[in-house]
Amino acid sequence: MNIVEKVKFIFFIISTCTLLSCGKDSSSPSNTNSPSISDPTTFVVINEHIHSSLPADWINEYNTIMTNLKNLLPLYKTYYNCIDIYAWNDKVPDPYPGIDGGAYISVKNNDDHQKLFVIEVNNDEFLWNHINRYSVIAHEYFHTYQMTLNSHMNKYDDHPTSFKTKWLIEGTASSFDCLYIQQYYSQNKFSSNQFIVDSAATQNPSIFENYGNDNKDINGASSLFLVWVLAKELQLAGHSESKSFRLMCKDFMQANPNKKNWPDVFQTTFNMSVSDFYSKVSSYNPSINTVLPSTSLTLESIFN
Numbered sequence: 001m002n003i004v005e006k007v008k009f010i011f012f013i014i015s016t017c018t019l020l021s022c023g024k025d026s027s028s029p030s031n032t033n034s035p036s037i038s039d040p041t042t043f044v045v046i047n048e049h050i051h052s053s054l055p056a057d058w059i060n061e062y063n064t065i066m067t068n069l070k071n072l073l074p075l076y077k078t079y080y081n082c083i084d085i086y087a088w089n090d091k092v093p094d095p096y097p098g099i100d101g102g103a104y105i106s107v108k109n110n111d112d113h114q115k116l117f118v119i120e121v122n123n124d125e126f127l128w129n130h131i132n133r134y135s136v137i138a139h140e141y142f143h144t145y146q147m148t149l150n151s152h153m154n155k156y157d158d159h160p161t162s163f164k165t166k167w168l169i170e171g172t173a174s175s176f177d178c179l180y181i182q183q184y185y186s187q188n189k190f191s192s193n194q195f196i197v198d199s200a201a202t203q204n205p206s207i208f209e210n211y212g213n214d215n216k217d218i219n220g221a222s223s224l225f226l227v228w229v230l231a232k233e234l235q236l237a238g239h240s241e242s243k244s245f246r247l248m249c250k251d252f253m254q255a256n257p258n259k260k261n262w263p264d265v266f267q268t269t270f271n272m273s274v275s276d277f278y279s280k281v282s283s284y285n286p287s288i289n290t291v292l293p294s295t296s297l298t299l300e301s302i303f304n
């Protein structure tokens with residue numbers, strides 16, 4: 001592609017990924033005492049609404065990806081009952097009444113036990129064959145998996161004991177979607193330098209505990225970087241790479257952190273304090289390429 005196309009493409013990636021990387025979780029009080037279901041042997045019901053504006057080959061691939069994801073990370077009715085997936089191509093006006101565009105997990109009917117899983121795919125991603133049109137499925141699915149592990153993830157954002165530590169939530173979801181793409185498409189999402197880690201990631205990492213600061217976390221790169229630094233530190237402490245990712249992507253969430261106790265859960269799970277971790281981070285170069293996981297790392301080795 002020529003320079004103009006390249007610039008347009010990078011612009012497009014930055015704008016779409018910013019939108020896609022951050023989950024839009026429930027922002028208003030709904031069922032105040034919501035997380036109470038516990039039926040850990042029954043699968044969550046998934047209702048799919050896949051719009052005809054999407055290309056047939058994307059729909060085929062979507063079906064393959066969902067089959068893979070359900071096998072790898074089955075969703076059980078621990079804290080919610082069902083998911084309604086709505087997907088469409090953004091070249092058409094939002095086709096489902098009451099469903100806003102974007103890529104996010106939210107709640108349906110103001111009920112935290114019913115999740116809304118929305119993927120509005122930018123038409124340019126089909127024109128450019130951008131891998132984001134597939135990785136977004138894995139990314140948002142991983143958020144629904146996190147919500148089966150941690151009751152506090154199912155509370156509205158401002159709830160006093162919700163869990164909203166951004167870099168741990170988004171960094172692990174981005175890790176998951178990157179590893180999915182690496183394993184199934186043999187692609188490294190970082191090969192074209194679209195993932196610029198902000199210097200704040202090493203100098204002031206605590207700012208990424210909060211949503212916001214999106215201009216320093218473009219494409220979720222800084223959150224992802226912090227998670228991958230943690231993976232390196234866990235390996236330095238003697239864990240295998242797959243065990244390190246399991247601790248971050250599963251065990252930590254399963255230990256049910258919330259916004260009050262998460263530093264304690266962090267200490268117990270990773271055997272290091274948050275402040276120790278942040279001081280270790282300061283010795284790294286803020287660059288994704290210095291902390292990439294190995295290309296042989298498989299999702300099965302992490303989750304099975």
Ligand SMILES: [Zn+2]
Nearest residue numbers: 021022023173
């Ligand atoms: Zn996300």
